[in-house]
Amino acid sequence: MNVRASAPRDRAAPRKRDADATSAAILEAGKAQFARLGYDRTVMRDVAAEAGVDVALINRYFGGKEGLFTAALKASFHPDRILAWDRRTFASEIATMMADGAHVDEERAHSFQFLLRAATSPTTAPLLNVAIQERFLGPIRDWLGGEEAPARARVLAATFIGFLVERLIRDKALVGRERKVFIQRATAMFEAIVQEPEQTT
Amino acid sequence: MNVRASAPRDRAAPRKRDADATSAAILEAGKAQFARLGYDRTVMRDVAAEAGVDVALINRYFGGKEGLFTAALKASFHPDRILAWDRRTFASEIATMMADGAHVDEERAHSFQFLLRAATSPTTAPLLNVAIQERFLGPIRDWLGGEEAPARARVLAATFIGFLVERLIRDKALVGRERKVFIQRATAMFEAIVQEPEQTT
DNA sequence: AACGTAAGTCAACGCGCATTGACATCGCTC
DNA sequence: GAGCGATGTCAATGCGCGTTGACTTACGTT
Numbered sequence: 001m002n003v004r005a006s007a008p009r010d011r012a013a014p015r016k017r018d019a020d021a022t023s024a025a026i027l028e029a030g031k032a033q034f035a036r037l038g039y040d041r042t043v044m045r046d047v048a049a050e051a052g053v054d055v056a057l058i059n060r061y062f063g064g065k066e067g068l069f070t071a072a073l074k075a076s077f078h079p080d081r082i083l084a085w086d087r088r089t090f091a092s093e094i095a096t097m098m099a100d101g102a103h104v105d106e107e108r109a110h111s112f113q114f115l116l117r118a119a120t121s122p123t124t125a126p127l128l129n130v131a132i133q134e135r136f137l138g139p140i141r142d143w144l145g146g147e148e149a150p151a152r153a154r155v156l157a158a159t160f161i162g163f164l165v166e167r168l169i170r171d172k173a174l175v176g177r178e179r180k181v182f183i184q185r186a187t188a189m190f191e192a193i194v195q196e197p198e199q200t201t
Numbered sequence: 202m203n204v205r206a207s208a209p210r211d212r213a214a215p216r217k218r219d220a221d222a223t224s225a226a227i228l229e230a231g232k233a234q235f236a237r238l239g240y241d242r243t244v245m246r247d248v249a250a251e252a253g254v255d256v257a258l259i260n261r262y263f264g265g266k267e268g269l270f271t272a273a274l275k276a277s278f279h280p281d282r283i284l285a286w287d288r289r290t291f292a293s294e295i296a297t298m299m300a301d302g303a304h305v306d307e308e309r310a311h312s313f314q315f316l317l318r319a320a321t322s323p324t325t326a327p328l329l330n331v332a333i334q335e336r337f338l339g340p341i342r343d344w345l346g347g348e349e350a351p352a353r354a355r356v357l358a359a360t361f362i363g364f365l366v367e368r369l370i371r372d373k374a375l376v377g378r379e380r381k382v383f384i385q386r387a388t389a390m391f392e393a394i395v396q397e398p399e400q401t402t
Numbered sequence: 403a404a405c406g407t408a409a410g411t412c413a414a415c416g417c418g419c420a421t422t423g424a425c426a427t428c429g430c431t432c
Numbered sequence: 433g434a435g436c437g438a439t440g441t442c443a444a445t446g447c448g449c450g451t452t453g454a455c456t457t458a459c460g461t462t
Contacts, residue, residue, distance in 0.1 A: 017428055017439050040241035044420060054441055059421065098359075132370060151375070151382035154367060158299075159390065162363020166355060169320050169330050174352070181352035188393040189360065193386050218409050218458055245450060255411055260451065 023061040025051040030058075030072045035114035039069055076114050085143070090194055095186035098163040099174050132157075148197050156193050224262040226252040231259075231273045236315035240270060240325045270325060274332050277312035286344070291395055296387035299364040300375050313365050333358070349398045357394050 029051035033042040044065055048055040062068040085093070115132070141153040163186070174182055230252035234243040245266055249256040263269040286294070319329040342354040364387070375383050 019439065022439080038241075040239075043418080045418095055420085056422080056442085057440065060439090065420065133372075147378075148382045148386075151379040152386055154371075154375075154379075154383055155386045155390065158363040158367035158387075159360050160363065161366050162359040162361065165317070165320055165362050165366065166359035169326060169333060170355075171327070171330050174355075177349075178352045178355075181349045182355055185349075185353055185356045185394055186359075188396075189356065189390045192389040192393050195389075220409065223409080244448080246448095256450085257412085257452080258410065261409085266450065 019061075022051075022053060022057060026053055026058045026061060026068070027071055027075055029053075030062075030068045031076045031114065034069060034072050035076070039065075044068075072114070087194060091190035092183070092187045094160070094163075094190055095183045098167060098186055099179055099183045144194075146197060152193055156190075159189060159193065220262075223252075223254055223258060227254055227259045227262060227269070228272055228276055230254075231263075231269045232277050232312075232315065235270060235273050235318065236277070236311050239318035240266075245269075270319075271328055273315070274319065274325075274328060277315050288395060292391035293384070293388045295361075295364075295391055296384045299368060299387055300380050300384045314369065317362075317366060317369070345395075347398060353394055357391075360390060360394065 026047065029047045030042075033047050033050065036042075042065075044055055044058060047068070048058055051058070058068060062071055137153050137157055140156055141149045144152050144156070173179075227248065230248045231243075234248050234251065237243075243266075245259060246256055248269070249259055252259070259269060263272055316329060316333075319325040338351075338354050338358055341357055342350045345353050345357070374380075
């Protein structure tokens with residue numbers, strides 16, 4: 001009966017004893033699930049399953065669902081890349097991204113979806129406010145620069161969020177003419193805000 | 202011990218037998234709760250309590266939680282006034298409205314909060330999608346008119362929603378220069394979408 | 403005044419799910 | 433290689449909440 005010896009196939013791979021790797025996996029799964037489903041509809045068992053981990057572990061490492069959520073919230077917040085955007089291509093890039101949805105910059109879209117979902121939960125909403133102020137509005141402000149930056153950042157952020165929501169609600173992909181016009185118009189809108197203030201020569 | 206007999210006080214006022222009034226009360230409470238808490242966190246028992254009604258009633262009249270939700274969704278959706286907007290003043294009017302926020306009517310903000318919450322829940326998102334299609338995107342499309350209307354309506358709706366969210370999140374009122382720039386930029390954005398297609402002579 | 407039906411009330415039932423605590427096992431240290 | 437703490441597993445437990453069905457009571461009809 002030593003079949004096991006000849007075929008040491010890990011049955012379900014009893015999981016290596018590596019606390020860091022485990023908690024990282026949990027966090028990753030949590031981020032994904034929360035972003036996809038939101039807080040309430042995310043179920044711990046599924047997170048555990050996706051991470052290939054026992055449910056109890058997620059509890060041990062993060063101290064419950066809320067703990068995991070806050071951890072995930074902190075972890076999936078890196079809007080620093082905003083600063084890397086190129087002013088000249090920004091408008092059309094963002095417009096295209098909004099038109100086609102997922103397949104542009106998966107991670108970025110992902111994390112924003114997450115944030116948006118966070119806004120719906122009364123407990124997490126305050127967290128979100130602070131987060132948005134410091135890590136979203138702030139960077140955009142810096143990126144825009146100049147005296148008018150604060151107001152422009154607000155407008156940009158608002159529009160951005162709006163498109164994200166629209167994409168969230170949209171049922172089928174945009175194609176053909178509708179897609180083209182969508183991108184064209186959206187580009188025009190974003191350009192209107194990226195535009196430098198003193199345009200008059 | 203027959204104190205009860207001497208004090209026939211209506212314990213909890215056994216509710217008048219008026220189906221219409223009752224279901225109306227339920228609907229009202231539902232709208233409020235859904236707007237405040239979102240779909241998942243809203244609990245039927247609380248809705249019933251707020252309406253001063255037994256839980257079973259809400260089930261009888263609306264056929265369950267989802268039923269109440271869709272009813273509430275329909276009820277708190279009246280963007281009909283959009284059609285009354287004047288094309289030429291639309292952009293700046295809407296921009297100003299978004300800037301000053303607070304003094305826009307309470308009910309609208311309320312119902313919008315409701316919609317936003319709906320957008321973030323996978324089960325309710327489809328419902329919202331239908332509602333938005335019929336009652337929001339549709340009217341805007343008609344209002345815009347022309348071949349490009351569908352795509353433009355999407356862009357407009359998205360931006361609109363974004364500003365509403367921003368206003369929801371915004372902590373303090375916009376004043377002075379920031380307000381001015383905000384309005385100015387927002388106006389430019391809205392103009393970019395209201396703009397007729399064939400601009401070339 | 404008797405009666406039937408719609409309106410309202412009450413008390414479960416059952417499911418889904420987060421959480422917990424007892425138990426097994428790995429891997430490091432001496 | 434013996435022992436101990438950290439890591440991982442398993443099987444409850446308990447609660448929140450949507451839903452249901454049987455029962456009661458008011459109101460309009462005849």
